[in-house]
Amino acid sequence: MMFVRTPRLSRRLALGSLIGAAALVSVPAFAEDTVKIGLIVPMTGGQASTGKQIDNAIKLYMQQNGDTVAGKKIEVILKDDAALPDNTKRLTQELIVNDKVNVIAGFGVTPAALAAAPLATQAKVLEVVMAAGTSIITEKSPYITRTSFTLPQSSTVIADWAVKNGIQTVATLTSDYAPGNDALASFKEHFEGGGGKIVEEIKVPLANPDFAPFLQRMKDAKPDAMFVFVPAGQGGNFMKQYVERGLDKSGIKVIGPGDVMDDDLLNNMGEAAEGVVTAHIYSAAHPSQKNKDFVAAYQKAYGVRPGFMAVGGYDGIHLIYEALKKTGGKADGDSLIAAVKGMAWESPRGPISIDPETRDIVQNVYIRKVQKGADGQLYNVEFATFGPIKDPGKATKK
Numbered sequence: 152m153m154f155v156r157t158p159r160l161s162r163r164l165a166l167g168s169l170i171g172a173a174a175l176v177s178v179p180a181f182a183e184d185t186v187k188i189g190l191i192v193p194m195t196g197g198q199a200s201t202g203k204q205i206d207n208a209i210k211l212y213m214q215q216n217g218d219t220v221a222g223k224k225i226e227v228i229l230k231d232d233a234a235l236p237d238n239t240k241r242l243t244q245e246l247i248v249n250d251k252v253n254v255i256a257g258f259g260v261t262p263a264a265l266a267a268a269p270l271a272t273q274a275k276v277l278e279v280v281m282a283a284g285t286s287i288i289t290e291k292s293p294y295i296t297r298t299s300f301t302l303p304q305s306s307t308v309i310a311d312w313a314v315k316n317g318i319q320t321v322a323t324l325t326s327d328y329a330p331g332n333d334a335l336a337s338f339k340e341h342f343e344g345g346g347g348k349i350v351e352e353i354k355v356p357l358a359n360p361d362f363a364p365f366l367q368r369m370k371d372a373k374p375d376a377m378f379v380f381v382p383a384g385q386g387g388n389f390m391k392q393y394v395e396r397g398l399d400k401s402g403i404k405v406i407g408p409g410d411v412m413d414d415d416l417l418n419n420m421g422e423a424a425e426g427v428v429t430a431h432i433y434s435a436a437h438p439s440q441k442n443k444d445f446v447a448a449y450q451k452a453y454g455v456r457p458g459f460m461a462v463g464g465y466d467g468i469h470l471i472y473e474a475l476k477k478t479g480g481k482a483d484g485d486s487l488i489a490a491v492k493g494m495a496w497e498s499p500r501g502p503i504s505i506d507p508e509t510r511d512i513v514q515n516v517y518i519r520k521v522q523k524g525a526d527g528q529l530y531n532v533e534f535a536t537f538g539p540i541k542d543p544g545k546a547t548k549k
């Protein structure tokens with residue numbers, strides 16, 4: 152396109168070299184008719200369920216809404232980083248430099264979102280975080296926005312609930328990396344602030360954790376409840392070991408952010424999950440029409456229930472579509488990030504918006520209890536709503 156404005160090309164046009172001019176102009180014009188999204192998620196390894204949910208949800212959204220927006224064809228280029236940040240960095244670089252993507256999106260874990268951040272800044276490309284949940288992420292590049300959640304959003308709410316519901320002593324079990332530390336710090340602040348006591352703090356490795364030895368320590372500590380954060384995909388294995396170690400019979404309740412009771416895995420957890428209370432941003436049983444339609448369409452397309460990672464992907468692609476509508480199809484990072492600030496819409500999880508100052512998601516947090524539905528399946532049934540909540544992690548750090 153740049154060539155059109157040069158005197159040389161004007162001369163060529165004036166000379167009537169129309170075929171040549173058309174060739175010069177049409178090549179970049181064609182490229183600009185496509186908006187490319189580099190979707191980087193774990194499709195293999197321990198976090199694969201996150202990538203599959205996000206990929207599924209994006210495909211569903213594009214089937215429902217078409218693959219053209221503001222005159223642009225949307226092309227999604229899917230890359231599997233197996234949740235390893237070195238892969239994320241390399242793939243992000245390749246997508247930006249070789250594929251010339253306009254947007255990078257996905258990021259199943261915090262280290263992946265962080266690895267991409269400096270590249271988003273350098274290339275001035277919008278980075279849409281659809282899964283990772285550590286507070287600090289959005290502060291790492293002015294081009295980052297988020298459609299997932301932060302751990303402090305849910306952890307502060309469950310802490311306040313625990314205090315109010317007679318839970319006096321808690322042992323914590325958290326994944327030993329950034330979102331686990333965020334969950335722990337914000338839970339502790341609210342729970343101890345409300346007079347509760349933490350009697351044991353256990354951190355488990357992120358990759359292939361064996362919970363058994365830690366669960367024995369939990370049993371010995373005899374708290375009223377255990378606060379658990381494990382990332383999406385690990386809750387099933389955690390609950391299996393919880394039962395194997397007899398904790399279901401010990402009277403120690405599981406509480407936490409809802410990641411451990413992910414709808415994706417919940418129905419296979421069995422009786423031990425019944426009655427577990429968690430705070431989270433999404434339940435497949437959220438009683439809105441928007442969610443009923445979403446769950447039905449997702450189930451029809453993929454034969455399984457969507458979990459909270461699917462919703463992060465569904466909202467993430469919606470945000471990109473709406474931003475492109477606002478910019479009239481302009482896909483540079485500065486235009487897109489300006490367009491997302493203050494955006495608000497109804498998600499399957501409920502009403503959400505993007506904080507214009509932090510570019511982070513603002514949303515309700517629901518307290519839910521696992522119960523058997525009329526269909527005999529297990530659901531996180533929401534019974535109290537708090538919000539809209541901005542990320543409390545940022546407020547406490549400043």
Ligand code: PHB
Pocket residue numbers: 259260261262282283284285330381382383410
């Ligand atoms: C993260 O790595 O930020 C993360 C991953 C999965 C979760 C929550 C946080 O469920």
